[in-house]
Amino acid sequence: MIPTWIRDAVFYQIFPDRFCNGDPAIDPPGVRPWGEPPTREAVFGGDLIGITQKLDYLEDLGVNALYLTPVFTAPSNHKYDTVDYFHVDPAFGGDAALRTLVDAVHARGMRIILDGVFNHCSDRHPFFRDVMGNGKNSNYWDWFTVAGDHVIQYPEPNYACWAGVRVMPEWNHTNPAVRDYLLSVVRHWIRDYGIDGWRLDTVEYLPPDFVRAVRRVAKEENPNVYVLGEVMGIATAWFKHGALDGVMHYKLWEALVRFIAEEQSDAREFAAFVRSLWFSYPSENGFSCYTLIGSHDKPRFIRLAGDDVRKLALAAAFLFSFPGAPAIYYGDEVGLEGDKDPDCRRCFPWDEAQWNRELRTLFNRLIALRQDHSALRRGEPRFLDAHGRFLMLSRTVPDEEIVLALNAGDREERARFSQAYTDLVDGTVGTEFTVPEMGFRLLRRG
Numbered sequence: 018m019i020p021t022w023i024r025d026a027v028f029y030q031i032f033p034d035r036f037c038n039g040d041p042a043i044d045p046p047g048v049r050p051w052g053e054p055p056t057r058e059a060v061f062g063g064d065l066i067g068i069t070q071k072l073d074y075l076e077d078l079g080v081n082a083l084y085l086t087p088v089f090t091a092p093s094n095h096k097y098d099t100v101d102y103f104h105v106d107p108a109f110g111g112d113a114a115l116r117t118l119v120d121a122v123h124a125r126g127m128r129i130i131l132d133g134v135f136n137h138c139s140d141r142h143p144f145f146r147d148v149m150g151n152g153k154n155s156n157y158w159d160w161f162t163v164a165g166d167h168v169i170q171y172p173e174p175n176y177a178c179w180a181g182v183r184v185m186p187e188w189n190h191t192n193p194a195v196r197d198y199l200l201s202v203v204r205h206w207i208r209d210y211g212i213d214g215w216r217l218d219t220v221e222y223l224p225p226d227f228v229r230a231v232r233r234v235a236k237e238e239n240p241n242v243y244v245l246g247e248v249m250g251i252a253t254a255w256f257k258h259g260a261l262d263g264v265m266h267y268k269l270w271e272a273l274v275r276f277i278a279e280e281q282s283d284a285r286e287f288a289a290f291v292r293s294l295w296f297s298y299p300s301e302n303g304f305s306c307y308t309l310i311g312s313h314d315k316p317r318f319i320r321l322a323g324d325d326v327r328k329l330a331l332a333a334a335f336l337f338s339f340p341g342a343p344a345i346y347y348g349d350e351v352g353l354e355g356d357k358d359p360d361c362r363r364c365f366p367w368d369e370a371q372w373n374r375e376l377r378t379l380f381n382r383l384i385a386l387r388q389d390h391s392a393l394r395r396g397e398p399r400f401l402d403a404h405g406r407f408l409m410l411s412r413t414v415p416d417e418e419i420v421l422a423l424n425a426g427d428r429e430e431r432a433r434f435s436q437a438y439t440d441l442v443d444g445t446v447g448t449e450f451t452v453p454e455m456g457f458r459l460l461r462r463g
């Protein structure tokens with residue numbers, strides 16, 4: 018039921034308006050200069066043509082799966098307010114640009130998943146417009162939840178809307194016609210465009226049986242499709258009921274922020290929490306989570322870490338040594354800065370002079386090591402040690418064991434073994450290794 022490719026996936030998350038402007042001719046009105054600090058409303062002209070143009074960059078980095086935040090026609094820069102679920106936004110290049118991108122991604126042996134926003138739409142969606150115009154006489158009246166006999170938007174909306182935001186009316190999922198409509202969207206982009214999965218927005222606000230239906234119809238179209246949920250809390254129930262393959266692992270992200278970025282917990286607390294999290298989920302789901310150190314909804318990790326690049330490197334080392342498909346939020350690999358939304362959605366700096374080269378090299382190396390060693394992708398995780406700010410995490414498959422020795426403290430530590438291990442980077446062999454302050458080693462048994 019869960020596609021096996023997810024165990025070998027390394028994701029790259031793209032916010033399309035901010036990654037690359039491949040075609041300025043289709044820019045929306047009012048585009049701001051590339052690299053200017055983003056505001057809530059600013060548009061920068063990034064598009065899917067730009068992503069296709071940068072596939073060499075992504076392949077060189079080593080990622081093999083893309084997650085795009087919403088691409089369907091919508092008025093905002095983030096496009097979580099869909100107007101037309103069956104067409105890609107013209108400013109992103111329209112349907113043709115998505116087809117070209119999907120085909121180009123597949124030609125490189127890579128995958129691509131899209132963002133499905135099925136909790137709500139835009140108040141400019143034609144069905145909601147119809148309700149606004151015709152009230153109870155609208156054919157779509159019971160597609161939404163309106164208190165009264167006509168829509169009121171000001172001063173307060175009288176209909177269910179996302180987080181009380183009037184421009185995002187919520188679908189009435191108790192109406193079977195609504196479900197059929199949204200499920201036809203799920204099918205369309207798999208069947209007609211060959212996308213490899215859906216990331217489902219705000220899953221915790223959707224009826225669980227609807228989420229289960231999304232997963233079911235997605236797999237009917239293609240059993241190899243990946244169904245990922247945005248779940249901020251503990252995801253056990255979603256897995257128990259077969260509603261999702263994996264979740265965006267925000268609980269692991271929180272633990273990394275507390276232990277490494279903010280130094281609010283020690284290695285023992287971190288390891289205990291991560292271990293209990295691991296055992297809370299069925300192992301096949303744990304291996305299929307999307308593990309992250311950044312997203313469009315959180316301040317950049319480097320900012321949370323007080324701009325200490327070494328902390329970002331340690332978090333990345335842990336992520337790439339832990340089960341789940343590790344994800345890079347565009348720009349994290351070159352040290353792109355950013356505070357909470359909208360600042361965490363800055364334009365990708367294509368001027369290489371602005372890149373942190375060491376960081377970029379580190380991400381390259383971590384991806385390559387993960388792809389070279391199946392233990393890092395498929396091995397069972399086990400903490401061998403966790404004290405102070407030092408931990409050792411083992412990953413084991415039948416013919417290989419790899420140990421991450423991670424030192425998030427300001428004193429040198431030692432990793433000791435009863436038999437010989439080999440450092441995967443510098444080739445040193447021994448039974449005892451120094452691990453520098455704010456540093457790590459990846460060691461293979463034998």
Ligand SMILES: [Ca+2]
Pocket residue numbers: 038039040041042043044045062063064108
């Ligand atoms: Ca453009």
